[in-house]
Amino acid sequence: MSSRRRAQTKAYQDPGFLNSKDARALRILSEYLEPKSRFDHHKVDDTIVFMGSARIKSREAAEEMLRKAKGEKDRERAQTALKMSAYYEAARELATRLTRWSKELDRVERRFVVCTGGGPGIMEAANRGAAEAKGMNVGLTISLPAEEFDNPYVTRELAFHFHYFFMRKFWFSYLAKAVIVFPGGYGTLDELFELLTLVQTRKMKKPMPIVLFGTEYWREVIDFDALARHGTIDAKDIELVYRTDSVDDAYDWIVAQLAEKALAQPGATL
Numbered sequence: 001m002s003s004r005r006r007a008q009t010k011a012y013q014d015p016g017f018l019n020s021k022d023a024r025a026l027r028i029l030s031e032y033l034e035p036k037s038r039f040d041h042h043k044v045d046d047t048i049v050f051m052g053s054a055r056i057k058s059r060e061a062a063e064e065m066l067r068k069a070k071g072e073k074d075r076e077r078a079q080t081a082l083k084m085s086a087y088y089e090a091a092r093e094l095a096t097r098l099t100r101w102s103k104e105l106d107r108v109e110r111r112f113v114v115c116t117g118g119g120p121g122i123m124e125a126a127n128r129g130a131a132e133a134k135g136m137n138v139g140l141t142i143s144l145p146a147e148e149f150d151n152p153y154v155t156r157e158l159a160f161h162f163h164y165f166f167m168r169k170f171w172f173s174y175l176a177k178a179v180i181v182f183p184g185g186y187g188t189l190d191e192l193f194e195l196l197t198l199v200q201t202r203k204m205k206k207p208m209p210i211v212l213f214g215t216e217y218w219r220e221v222i223d224f225d226a227l228a229r230h231g232t233i234d235a236k237d238i239e240l241v242y243r244t245d246s247v248d249d250a251y252d253w254i255v256a257q258l259a260e261k262a263l264a265q266p267g268a269t270l
Contacts, residue, residue: 027163028164031164031167034160038160039158039268042157045110046177046267047175048098048102048115048178048180049172050095050122050180051116051122051179051181051182051184051192052125052183052188052213053122053188054120054122055120055185056084056085056087056088056121057084057121058088058125059082059088061081062082062085065077065078065081065082066082087182087213088122090247091125091213092129094126094180094213094250095114097133097247098114098130098254099134099135101251103134105263111263113130113135113137113138113158114129115137115138116137116139117172117187118139118154119141119151120151122184124153127139127153136158137154137155138154139151139159140168140171141160142165172195173194173195174270177207177208177258178208178211178262179210180211181210181241182213183221195208195210196240200237204270206269207262209258210241212242212244213244215243224237224238
């Protein structure tokens with residue numbers, strides 16, 4: 001018998017197994033346990049989630065785009081970007097104000113931390129606003145077959161990268177105590193309607209203030225009244241969202257809701 005022993009690899013150190021279909025349950029579980037470990041370590045009790053389009057630019061970026069525009073189509077796109085940049089600036093200001101408020105609540109536990117999908121656009125705006133208020137903030141990014149992006153405003157220790165959309169959405173809803181939804185596309189609509197379904201069906205039992213920011217946009221994109229009129233939702237379901245165009249109004253309403261319904265109940269709950 002040879003005196004040389006064959007090197008053996010433990011199952012949990014075998015990348016071939018860990019990346020196989022047989023280990024999918026372990027990969028899913030890791031996207032629960034690893035974020036939970038970091039949230040616990042940094043004493044993040046709950047979050048305020050900002051959702052919205054990754055394509056909306058800051059005012060300075062939109063103005064630069066307009067300056068460089070060549071031709072009518074380029075100018076039209078740049079003018080649209082400049083108009084929509086108002087939502088970027090609103091998300092940035094609202095995140096700043098909410099972060100300042102949350103930091104005054106507890107010097108040890110971190111309450112109502114700004115959380116986004118970690119990407120550009122509205123997500124960057126909210127992370128940027130929270131960072132400008134010198135607050136920790138969360139970015140829940142997802143691997144996509146697209147160009148890499150840079151959102152430098154997410155707190156490094158709370159920057160997560162997911163493979164599974166459903167695990168990412170779990171962390172959006174599990175820690176959230178309020179959600180602010182700015183204009184967005186398919187991803188934003190997906191996230192919004194999943195939350196509305198959880199609230200409507202009472203699978204989510206905690207109070208969940210949901211703000212739709214941008215009344216003109218949301219009135220045009222989703223006709224909630226038509227859903228009620230056709231009998232596919234109850235009229236009372238329309239009241240699951242609060243609509244506004246004002247940073248002041250959104251801030252006052254969210255703070256009042258959180259103070260009344262969530263302040264005394266820290267921690268993640270569904």
